[in-house]
Amino acid sequence: MKIFSISDLHLSGAVEKPMDIFGTGWSNHFEKIKTDWQSRVSEEDIVLIAGDISWGTTLDEGLCDLRALKELKGKKVFIRGNHDYWWNGITKLRLSAPDKNFYFLQNDCIKFEDVIICGSRGWSCPGSSDYSDDDEKLYKREAERFKLCFKAVNNMREPQDKLIAMIHYPPFSAKSPASEFTSLFESERVDKVVFGHIHGEAFFPFRTVKNGIEYVLTSCDKVGFTLQRIL
Numbered sequence: 321m322k323i324f325s326i327s328d329l330h331l332s333g334a335v336e337k338p339m340d341i342f343g344t345g346w347s348n349h350f351e352k353i354k355t356d357w358q359s360r361v362s363e364e365d366i367v368l369i370a371g372d373i374s375w376g377t378t379l380d381e382g383l384c385d386l387r388a389l390k391e392l393k394g395k396k397v398f399i400r401g402n403h404d405y406w407w408n409g410i411t412k413l414r415l416s417a418p419d420k421n422f423y424f425l426q427n428d429c430i431k432f433e434d435v436i437i438c439g440s441r442g443w444s445c446p447g448s449s450d451y452s453d454d455d456e457k458l459y460k461r462e463a464e465r466f467k468l469c470f471k472a473v474n475n476m477r478e479p480q481d482k483l484i485a486m487i488h489y490p491p492f493s494a495k496s497p498a499s500e501f502t503s504l505f506e507s508e509r510v511d512k513v514v515f516g517h518i519h520g521e522a523f524f525p526f527r528t529v530k531n532g533i534e535y536v537l538t539s540c541d542k543v544g545f546t547l548q549r550i551l
Contacts, residue, residue, distance in 0.1 A: 324547040327370035327516025331385035352545035371401025371488030382406030399439040439486030447496030463500040
């Protein structure tokens with residue numbers, strides 16, 4: 321079983337939102353992702369999708385884009401991104417999933433063999449360019465949601481299990497290498513963290529290790545529209 325990740329697919333099957341307005345690299349970007357995905361992933365593998373899946377604003381519009389992922393190999397694990405307005409109500413979403421191999425995380429976790437995957441959206445961290453005093457409450461709230469994730473993890477975790485955390489926003493900033501998220505990841509002995517949200521010319525390290533945890537940026541345009549191998 322291999323584990324891959326990618327994020328920020330920004331699919332628009334049901335709405336008019338062409339991504340190539342953000343640069344020529346986005347032209348036919350989903351075709352690039354699918355070609356790479358199908359060449360590397362088997363049905364036994366897992367692909368983590370760390371948010372900003374669809375431009376849809378209703379569940380039906382979001383499901384249209386999820387159905388486009390159904391043909392791709394492997395099990396798919398999703399968290400919500402800041403643009404996933406269609407993701408509104410986890411129970412209804414899980415009941416509406418277009419495939420039994422779709423898994424939606426929201427302040428909880430799932431286990432495959434000896435790997436546990438947990439996830440929540442997160443928020444901008446202090447030191448980020450878009451962080452203001454208005455973000456403090458949401459930042460604190462999202463940290464509390466990760467505590468719920470780890471409570472679920474600790475109910476099933478065995479000594480040999482590896483732990484991967486999914487978060488949409490970067491869990492630290494270039495100016496502030498520590499945050500409430502990184503502190504939680506360290507205290508809960510997370511092995512890997514995957515995240516997205518960063519686009520374009522904005523600098524952020526693709527892979528970095530902090531206090532024994534590897535952090536992997538998987539925004540599709542930043543990684544050439546290819547999946548990143550996590551385990």
